[in-house]
Amino acid sequence: MSANAQTEVIKDLSMLKQKEMIARNYDAITSAPETGQKVASTFVPGNLNELINSFGMLNNLPEINAINNGMRKQSGAMIMDAERSGHSEDVCTYVKADIGMMSKGNIAPNGKPMPAPDLLLLSYTGCFTFMKWFELLRKEYNCETVMLQVPYTGDGVVTDNMRDFVVKQLKEEVIPTLERVSGNKFDIDRLxxxxxxxxxxxxxxxxxxxxxxxxxxxxxxxxxxxxxxxxxxxxxxxxxxxxxxxxxxxxxxxxxxxxxxxxxxxxxxxxxxxxxxxxxxxxxxxxxxxxxxxxxxxxxxxxxxxxxxxxxxxxxxxxxxxxxxxxxxxxxxxxxxxxxxxxxxxxxxxxxxxxxxxxxxxxxxxxxxxxxxxxxxxxxxxxxxxxxxxxxxxxxxxxxxxxxxxxxxxxxxxxxxxxxxxxxxxxxxx
Structure with missing residues (x-):
């Protein structure tokens, strides 16, 4: 049995389903300039996918792009490009892979260029690097940016004040920004x-x-x-x-x-x-x-x-x-x-x-x-x-x-x- 045949044997339906989902999402993102769909860039921890989707926007995640490039053996050259442009060896390698990906044309796994995001949406959940990363992306893309400040649970407890603070930002900052960027009104029933x-x-x-x-x-x-x-x-x-x-x-x-x-x-x-x-x-x-x-x-x-x-x-x-x-x-x-x-x-x-x-x-x-x-x-x-x-x-x-x-x-x-x-x-x- 060939190596390719063996690989096919162990592909369960769920694996094939996920592969198709990911490919379709990248196709939608790279086709956004033609279709007119708006794209938000955000991070995995604390991502507001349900909210983004309720406005009809697509979700592109920079660290997932870095992971894809890592698994495809392409991130090493991207990281070295970022270091040559001045980024320290100690900086998170997801960041450098993303910055290096831009320098190489920002090409998605489907071989097409990534469009510039219409919105940078940062939910801060304990990783300070995310904040600095988005500062770099904001300079690169010069697009709308909104940050959801999430209090760190230093005492190990989520209080009512913490929850109310986040909800207030969602109502007064995040949702109005999503409305403005997407051109759609907030629909709580869709959410x-x-x-x-x-x-x-x-x-x-x-x-x-x-x-x-x-x-x-x-x-x-x-x-x-x-x-x-x-x-x-x-x-x-x-x-x-x-x-x-x-x-x-x-x-x-x-x-x-x-x-x-x-x-x-x-x-x-x-x-x-x-x-x-x-x-x-x-x-x-x-x-x-x-x-x-x-x-x-x-x-x-x-x-x-x-x-x-x-x-x-x-x-x-x-x-x-x-x-x-x-x-x-x-x-x-x-x-x-x-x-x-x-x-x-x-x-x-x-x-x-x-x-x-x-x-x-x-x-x-x-x-x-x-x-x-x-x-x-x-x-x-x-x-x-x-x-x-x-x-x-x-x-x-x-x-x-x-x-x-x-x-x-x-x-x-x-x-x-x-x-x-x-x-x-x-x-x-x-």
Missing amino acids: RENLARSAKAEDDLVWVLDSAKKVRSPIDAYFGGVYYIGPIFTAFRGTQDAIEYYQLLRAEIEKRMEAGLGPITPEGDMGEEKYRLVVEGPPNWTSFREFWKMFYDEGAVVVSSTYTKVGGVYDQGFRHDPENPLESLADYCLGCYTNRNMPSRVDMIENYMNDFQADGLLINSIKSCNSFSAGQLMMMNEIEKRTGKPGAFIETDLVDPRYFSAANVKNRLESYFQMVDQKRQSSRQF
Whole structure:
């Protein structure tokens, strides 16, 4: 069997559905100058997709473009172009990949140029880099810009004052700007319909993520999980497409559970499940498959991850609520993982360790992402203390291939799995 044929064999209907959705969205964005549709650029954490969509606007996400370029091995040259123009090596590589993408014609994955956005919409949810990124984009595009200031939950609690502050901005700043840019009046009933569709898709996503509580897990909640979260974290939340995607995905996972199968990998069904891990931090995108292979070759499956909560912590009970539309959008932004304090993140990870019967915590520390990396060693030490399970620390980057050392990562992982084995043996003796 050829490699291409093998790839086709493991393409489930949900994968094909998502691929078609993404292609159609890029076609719509790159065709906007001809169709007259307005385009908003925004970020994944705290994105207001249901609201943007209610005005008939398209949603383009810069960090998703950077991820796509990373997985297609194109981000390295873009980052170097950005550094040659004066951007520091320490700047988030998503930013540099985006700036470098502009210098190379701003070409979308479909081979067509991206149009300049009609609106930059920033929902600030704990990542200061997003603010500086949008300052750069505003200089580049000279378009309308609006910022939704989301208070950081430093005390780990969302208060009524925080929620009211966000809702007030939605009413007085964000919605009037969307009306002006789109040329359409705000339709709260259309927003309610979008939010109802979001909640339905979110239910199925949470079911899929919770399926990893089963031993053996039918999914990988980190490497496989980045595909599962795609539609709900990006331009499709609130659409019928998202509902259909998650219905397909859930049905496929149900069949895997019934058959006693483990996760699907790029090389087919995963073999024996030897290690169950919780992972903190984003993945490396430039060597994504090589990185993943280091895990499934060792029989390691990630049963839960914090990265798959960066666009919404639905597994903690939040759902978009059509009965309270603006308050619901505010609660969504306030509750994003990057907007939570360190104690809240540690509590989440501890619960994942226990609920998913994990053997240990692995941290992938991202060189250029302070939003995730700050405090990670403290988090690892605290989880080890609370659970008695071993932690490990590896270092890569988002989309800069210069900071992925395959040999170093592989050695660290192999040493870590030996540590897990030793911990198991010592536990059996007592």
